[in-house]
Amino acid sequence: TDQPQDKTTIRFALDWMPNTNHSGLYVALRQGWFADAGLDVQVVPYGQTAPDNLMDSGNAEFGISFQSSSVFAQAAGAKVVSVLAPLQHRATAIGVRADRADLVSPKSLDGKTYAGFGDAGEVEVLRQIIRNDGGTGDFRNVTLGTSAFAMVYSDQADFTVPYLTWEGIEAQLNGTPFKYFQFSDYGIPDEYAVVIDASRAWLADNPDAARKFVQVLQRGYQLAADDPAKAAQDLIDSNPDSFDDPALVTTSQNLLAAEYMKDADGKVGNQTLARWTDYSRLLYQHGLLADGEGQPLTREPDWSTYFTDAYLANP
Amino acid sequence: MSKEIRLANVYKSFGPDPVLDGIDLTVAPGEFVAVIGPSGCGKSTMFDLAAGLIRPDSGEISIGGEPAAAGTHCGYLPQRDLLFPWRTVLANTSLGLELQGVPKRVARDRAHSLFARFGLAGFESARPAQLSGGMRQRAALLRTVLPGREVLLLDEPFGALDALTRTDIHTWLQQMWVTYRWTVLLITHDVREAVFLADRVVVLSRRPARVTGVVEVALPRPRTVTTLTTPMFAAVERDLLGRIEWSRNDPDPISSTE
Amino acid sequence: MSKEIRLANVYKSFGPDPVLDGIDLTVAPGEFVAVIGPSGCGKSTMFDLAAGLIRPDSGEISIGGEPAAAGTHCGYLPQRDLLFPWRTVLANTSLGLELQGVPKRVARDRAHSLFARFGLAGFESARPAQLSGGMRQRAALLRTVLPGREVLLLDEPFGALDALTRTDIHTWLQQMWVTYRWTVLLITHDVREAVFLADRVVVLSRRPARVTGVVEVALPRPRTVTTLTTPMFAAVERDLLGRIEWSRNDPDPISSTE
Amino acid sequence: MPTSRIRELIPAVAALALVFVSWQIYVVTSGVSPRVLPSPSRILEQGWAHRGDIAPHALATVEVTAVGFALSLSAAWILATTADFLPWMRRALVPLLVVSQTLPIIAVAPLMIIWFGIGLLPKVLLVALATFFPIAVGLIEGFAATGRDATALFRSMGASRWQQFRYLRVPAAMPRFCTALRIGVTYAVVAAVFAEYAGAEHGLGVYMLRQKQIFRTDLVLAAVLVTSVLTLLLYAATYLVERLIAPWAAADRARSAQR
Amino acid sequence: MPTSRIRELIPAVAALALVFVSWQIYVVTSGVSPRVLPSPSRILEQGWAHRGDIAPHALATVEVTAVGFALSLSAAWILATTADFLPWMRRALVPLLVVSQTLPIIAVAPLMIIWFGIGLLPKVLLVALATFFPIAVGLIEGFAATGRDATALFRSMGASRWQQFRYLRVPAAMPRFCTALRIGVTYAVVAAVFAEYAGAEHGLGVYMLRQKQIFRTDLVLAAVLVTSVLTLLLYAATYLVERLIAPWAAADRARSAQR
Ligand SMILES: Nc1ncnc2c1ncn2[C@@H]1O[C@H](COP(=O)(O)OP(=O)(O)OP(=O)(O)O)[C@@H](O)[C@H]1O
Ligand SMILES: Nc1ncnc2c1ncn2[C@@H]1O[C@H](COP(=O)(O)OP(=O)(O)OP(=O)(O)O)[C@@H](O)[C@H]1O
Ligand SMILES: Cc1ncc(C[n+]2csc(CCO)c2C)c(N)n1
Ligand SMILES: [Mg+2]
Ligand SMILES: [Mg+2]
DSSP states (O other): OOSOOOOEEEEEEOSSSSOGGGHHHHHHHHHTHHHHTTEEEEEEOOOSSOHHHHHHTTSOSEEEEOHHHHHHHHHTTOSEEEEEBSOSSOOBOEEEETTOTTOOSGGGGTTOEEEEOOOTTHHHHHHHHHHHTTSOOOOEEEEOGGGHHHHHHTTSOSEEOOBTTTHHHHHHHTTOOEEEEOGGGGTOOOOOSOEEEEEHHHHHHOHHHHHHHHHHHHHHHHHHHHOHHHHHHHHHHHSTTTOSOHHHHHHHHHHHHHHTSBOTTSOBBOOOHHHHHHHHHHHHHTTOOBOTTSOBOSSOOOGGGSBOOTTSOOO | OOOOEEEEEEEEEETTEEEEEEEEEEEOTTOEEEEEOOTTSSHHHHHHHHTTSSOOSEEEEEETTEEOOTTOOOEEEOSSOOOOTTSOHHHHHTHHHHHTTOOHHHHHHHHHTTTTTTTOTTOTTSOGGGSOHHHHHHHHHHHHHTTOOSEEEEESTTTTSOHHHHHHHHHHHHHHHHHHOOEEEEEOSOHHHHHHHOSEEEEEOSSSBOEEEEEEOOOOSSOOTTGGGSHHHHHHHHHHHHHOGGGGGOSSOOOSOO | OOOOEEEEEEEEEETTEEEEEEEEEEEOTTOEEEEEOOTTSSHHHHHHHHTTSSOOSEEEEEETTEEOOTTOOOEEEOSSOOOOTTSOHHHHHTHHHHHTTOOHHHHHHHHHTTTTTTTOTTOTTSOGGGSOHHHHHHHHHHHHHTTOOSEEEEESTTTTSOHHHHHHHHHHHHHHHHHHOOEEEEEOSOHHHHHHHOSEEEEEOSSSBOEEEEEEOOOOSSOOTTGGGSHHHHHHHHHHHHHOGGGGGOSSOOOSOO | OHHHHHHHHHHHHHHHHHHHHHHHHHHHHHOOOTTTSOOHHHHHHHHHHTHHHHHHHHHHHHHHHHHHHHHHHHHHHHHHHHHHHOHHHHHHHHHHHHHHHHSOHHHHHHHHHHHHOSSHHHHHHHHHHHHHHHHHHHHHHHHHTSOHHHHHHHHHTTOOHHHIIIIIIHHHHHHHHHHHHHHHHHHHHHHHHHHHHTSOSSSHHHHHHHHHHTTOHHHHHHHHHHHHHHHHHHHHHHHHHHHHHOHHHHHHHHHHHHO | OHHHHHHHHHHHHHHHHHHHHHHHHHHHHHOOOTTTSOOHHHHHHHHHHTHHHHHHHHHHHHHHHHHHHHHHHHHHHHHHHHHHHOHHHHHHHHHHHHHHHHSOHHHHHHHHHHHHOSSHHHHHHHHHHHHHHHHHHHHHHHHHTSOHHHHHHHHHTTOOHHHIIIIIIHHHHHHHHHHHHHHHHHHHHHHHHHHHHHSBSSSHHHHHHHHHHTTOHHHHHHHHHHHHHHHHHHHHHHHHHHHHHOHHHHHHHHHHHHO
């Protein structure tokens, strides 16, 4: 019919305070593209609850996740699936203070203190890295949530895992730079740093709205990759009291656009089975994945079911 | 309209020691009975039982034919005055009326009309902490008597009053009683007070309390200052003093009236 | 060793109304003075001043030549008994001694030795809530007298006692006083009690209180039951009653002794 | 007497000033990074500069606080009253109440969001959960602390259970209620901030989280300061409330403080 | 009388059972995912299965709680005593105390860890911060609530200021102190868990955080249950303490409850 339909409401859950990992979302919001598509998108701010959990419990339709979180959630039976990958590569690394002459490679982290996030698998993967570098992999694991980075600055902890494209730049701008040990230099396969997860139930019920939403979001991230200055501005404008120093946002967005967002074809958002498999398999092989009853998985999952490109615009 | 108070073969103990050891006492409707007994013998306990606030170990207690129970509505003046700090003196005295459902304004007016008589004039809006000991006692008495319950239990209401203030209130109380014929049970340590006010005086023994004597006071009403000088008054007083048998236990007795 | 109590031209008011209106009173060291006055006239207020608990508006108060101050150490028995719920009856009575630094065991033994005399035997480990009104008063009196302060201020210590218990304690108190010659100031509403115990009786007017009469009681000590029947006792009593001038203000006076 | 009032405040102001001055001196002399520990002067200055940002967040927090505390107060009164009239209810509910307080709110908050969604509801519930217990316990214990003699007297005067409650137990409980109110109100704003931490669009909690994210410890602490001031205002208000509902207790306290 | 004691507990047990049974029935009939709302039976079963993991974390939490609460108690007594002897100290310190409670702990906790490291210290301080206020206020108000008459009597008996404190003000404050203790102890374990959330190696807080990240809501709630049980044990212990330090108050309460 020609009757103007009620707008579909979509709740989008954030993983963290607004940052450049979210730029595509804010571009699309700012440009009014969601509204044009008949979508009413509400941002669910970062809180104590992981976005995958919000989607699984029906409190959000879409949200930011990471490849590892998504794998853990889906293995445990959460009804979510990855529909878009804004960043094609891992954007995190082991970070230590740049002035720590004693820390020269992962091996030297043995016996040191890790400021972590309580994430599943983080310790196992770090231990593997240190072992791959010839160390024992024994370090002190302190769970800190949002304070991890400050703990490293203030010398209460020795290393953490910052986003190169956010905490890394922030540290540089503030004159206390990090130095990094890249996961991939120590035998850990690449992964998608950020993925967009969706509620499977909602996707099944709203295929058209889902497609519209994912494509508009993809368009937003594409613009962010193509015109980082504009995306940075949209992000800043959408969150007026969140960024003190615009340089952080612009530098970060430039770096993301240049090195992380686009695939070989210059496109944003696509996911491949190979990338999904490599890192996820590592998690499986370390026995980290467990089913809904808490039993370790005994059969490797079919990774192709963990993500879908079906909602993306045709490449 | 008044009610009978009846205690039949009442026993009560706190812990191992008996306090009331078989009390039998009937106060006829409209009768005024005084109770005299040594300190600590169990008088207040008897009142608590009559007011239904505690239960006897055995025996029966009834007010107006009904077993005494918590809800027994009587005017009870406990030995400690118990004025409430959150109410002004006037509001404390009108409390009994207010609880009967009398509108606040009316209740306070009625209480207030007696303030001069009770020597409380000028202290309407004072807090109880600002009263002297005797004033507290008078305020508590006023609160007790005002609602005009059919049954009044007064536990040493005049202990902290000087002789003249006391006499003044005696006279007023007698006048009220003659008019309304409440059933009154009064605890006192003052033999003359007992004889002046009561129709009958009951004497209790040392703890455990038993009734050791009952003296009828057949003096005509209303009794006045002249009643006190009659030979009959003196005779009743002497009779009563004779019955206070517990005096014999005293090592070095000094009778305060002989 | 005893101390003089001196009030010179003392004025005190709460709010606009005066309560004490120029009180002059000297109690010589070792003297026993009784104070009689109508309820609410200001007797307790006078004691609070003497104990240094409140300050006069004007005038001077001294104990043993020193201005009365909060630290003035006297045995003060306030009108409300104020036993402490967290102490047993025995521990309440020995409190004064303990505060003087007497070892606990000794203090309790000394208190305990008087329990029978005070009719408290068997209630050593009871809580104050388990005592009758008169027993509370006796426990409080024991606590006050035990430390043997040079100055005793007793505010109606016998109000809740029957005549015989009262007489018993009178006798004991007089005996102690004869031995230790404390300076004692006693408030009472009982004229006979005042005459029996005191060297001098001071009569106060209605509020605001002024001293309206002083009666010397020259009866020999120790006074006993026989003293009460002497013509001299009767004469003093009559003299005293005559001075209770505030009786004249009464609308319907019934003297309790004529 | 306003001058004596003001004179009474001197020690408090002096103590606070001492804390701030030592802090300032420490920061200046130790040269600690403002990201770790900013100086008080910097907090004030930056907080003032960002007042336009902070104000709307503060307003949002005030709203959550007010609604949550109102809910908490009503619930506490209803529950305490019920418990007072029905002793078996007291025995059934008070342990539940205690149990409710033993739940680590920080672990429960994310679950509340899963159960109740993301709106005002879970936040208001969190404020109520945090402030409800001291108030309800204060009331229940206050009611129960009514003297036995007084209760007996009321019964002998023929007071109905309701009259006993209205004219005896409620006034007798007021002093304890006021103490409990003071404790409860102290937690109210803090709980609202906490609830915002668990996920909100506006509010001082959100503001702090955002500033912390960009390492503006000074602005985090500026928001902390605003929270404190809000709480102190509420705290002061409880004394006004006390003077209204329990003037005799306030008077007694004043006298005893003069001692 | 153990049987009457047990009979008194029936309503509480029944109420708790009702909550759990309704919850179980709801979960079974609604088929809600255990990641959102696990059934009580599942929580118990899984918690028991993981008891070997949970126990050392619980032990760590108990340690933080014990040290923190001991610190809090000592500090509250020292401060309240000081404030009682020196009225200007009361006027100086009580406002500081109130201010300390107005700090949103959730914003301050991470800062404390940055300032004091990841060891026991910041956690112990947090537990103390959370439990100190109700105890100190309870004590201070308890001391101050001593009747004027009683104080006057003590002074007339020549009691030194210290004796007044020892023999009058302390016992008079005990009932309020016990109430305050009950409130304070209720917050102690919760505060420890909270502090662990802000940063720790071991403890129930860390355990919950980690289980939450791997979507084990059942194990989060199992740890919540352990926290509750720990708190309830402490809460029950306060009644024993009360019977020791304020037997008369306990007796009064018992009488008034019989009413
Ligand atoms: N704290 C106070 N505030 C206001 N007025 C007070 C205060 N204390 C006493 N008064 C008033 O002072 C007067 C004298 O009181 P006081 O207690 O001295 O009387 P009293 O002679 O001891 O009487 P009683 O024989 O009844 O005990 C009374 O009118 C009383 O209301
Ligand atoms: N709640 C209680 N628990 C234990 N014993 C009690 C309790 N109440 C009263 N008694 C005891 O019962 C006895 C009688 O007390 P009661 O108060 O009836 O005496 P009384 O005749 O009124 O004395 P008084 O003239 O001194 O007021 C006393 O020995 C008292 O210790
Ligand atoms: C901008 C930004 N910074 C930090 C995190 C927190 N975080 C979540 S997963 C992860 C990698 C290590 O496990 C990190 C650092 C975030 N979500 N976004
Ligand atoms: Mg009695
Ligand atoms: Mg007096």
